[in-house]
Amino acid sequence: MKVPIASPVMTEKMIEAAAAALRNERLTLGESVFKFEEAFAKMCGSRHAIAVSSGTAALQLALQAHGVKAGDRIIAPAMSFVATTNAFVPFGSVPGFVDVLEKDYTMDPAKLKAAVDTKTKAIIPVHLYGHIAAMDEINDIAKETNLVVIEDACQAHGAVYKGRIAGNLANAGCFSFYPTKNMHVGGDGGMITTNDDKVADACQRMRHCGRKKGSNYEHDIIGYTYRLNSANAAVGIEQLRMLPEWNQKRRAAAKMYDQMLKGVGDLVLPPQPTDEVTPVFHLFTLRTPRRYELKTFLDGKGVGVGLNYEIPIHLQPIYRQMYGSREGMLPVTERMCKEVIAIPMFADISAEQIKYVVECVKEFYSK
Ligand SMILES: Cc1ncc(COP(=O)(O)O)c(C=O)c1O
Structure with missing residues (x-):
């Protein structure tokens, strides 16, 4: 048996939706983009959602819309992508890198508090692997120190924290629709969620080359070509419909793994x-400290x-070079990054596939 690490879904319905958008709509910022934004905002409980590339x-746009600039x-x-x-x-x-909590790999609020200095302007908690960071503690620190909080919810579409949905837990939320994510758009894509009208307006203009609202040729803000294509948005609408069911299936798979491992x-x-926290896995x-051995073993088994x-991130070659970061700065992160290994997880993973993966892992440990 072969079990992939991820398995992005692309149904006939999604392909047809994309084809219809290609036939009938403006190719970028068409009707589907606005429908997708509306549905996504509703899912998060946010006032606005702005689709980007x-x-x-x-x-980037969420930070800039909050006035973050060079030197901040x-x-x-x-411990993130x-x-x-x-x-x-x-x-x-x-x-300014801070360490994570060993229990769930998200930002450690105590370390965050110690790390805030006069140059700090914003905080980006990452809901890593679909598990929400300690948002109450992080927001409290941000309030005390007057900082902006932008959720990196790129791995957490639909995750829940104290009854509220990821993307609606801070000043803004940011999502990725890269194909292996819990939902995708049939290519690259992203979304910003916010309850702030001014931030939404700035993001809408910046994604569209900085155009003044309602004008084609006047630009009143520095902008970028970060629009989402209409065909991708059309796929996104169909994927979003499936998200609650898919997240439920991921949680069920995670429970099976948990019980069996x-x-x-x-x-x-x-x-x-x-x-x-209701994570979305x-x-x-x-x-495991033996993760390379385990990887080699599972590779050989088709897992x-x-x-x-x-x-x-701080130990990536370019970050070492630019900021002089080195081993020992973030002990928990560095230890976790030596030990983590992800096993197959996707909405349609079958009980047989889960059992096979578990059998292989057990076989590794029985030797
Ligand atoms: C935690 C995290 N942040 C940011 C990103 C960036 O998203 P994208 O690849 O769509 O630019 C990703 C995904 O790739 C991610 O997993």
Whole structure:
């Protein structure tokens, strides 16, 4: 048996929706884009959703719409995909990395508090693997210190924190629709959610080359070509309809893994839902000091694995070079990044596939 690490869905209905948009709509910022935004905002409980070309673009525009500029320091975890900070490094803002909590791999609020300095302007908590960060504590610190909080919800579409949905837990939320995410748009895409009319307006103008509202040739803000294509939005509408069911299936798969892998070898399993957090298991990530051995073994068995993330952002070669960061700065992050290994997780993973993956993991530990 072969079990992939992820398996993006593309149904005939989604293909037809894209074809209809290609035939009948403006190719960018067509009707489907606005319908997709409306549906996405509703799902998050946010006043606005602004569709863009990627999650990275979403983070960049959300920060800039809040007035973040060159020289400002932005605090983020280094245990994330590099795009979390790539979103602002090119326009001259400086990353201030903080460590994560060992229990759920999200930003450690105590470390955040200690890391805020006079240059700090914004905080980006990352809802890693689909598990929401400690938003109450993070928002409290932001309020005390007058900082902007932008959720990196690129892995957390539909995740719930104390009854509220990811993307509606801070000043703005940013999502990615990269194909392996919990929902996609048949290519790259992203979304910004916010309850702030001015932020929404700035994001809408910046994604569209900085055009003045209602004008084709007048530009009153520096902007970018970060629009979402109409065909992608049409796919997104259909994917969004499926999201609640898919997230439920991911949670059911995660529960099976949890029950079957508990107590196996030296494995540390990811957090399950609690009264406060309903995660969406973008990834199902195990931890073991033997992760390279386990990877080699599972590779040989046809089981897809991921090392998310093998290198924390601050230790990526370009970040070392630009900011002089080195080992030892973020002990928890660095230890986690030496041990994490993601096993297959997608909405349509079958019980047989889960059993096979578990059998292979058990076989590895029985040797
Ligand atoms: C945590 C996180 N942040 C940001 C991004 C960037 O999204 P994109 O690849 O759509 O630019 C991703 C996904 O790739 C991500 O997983």
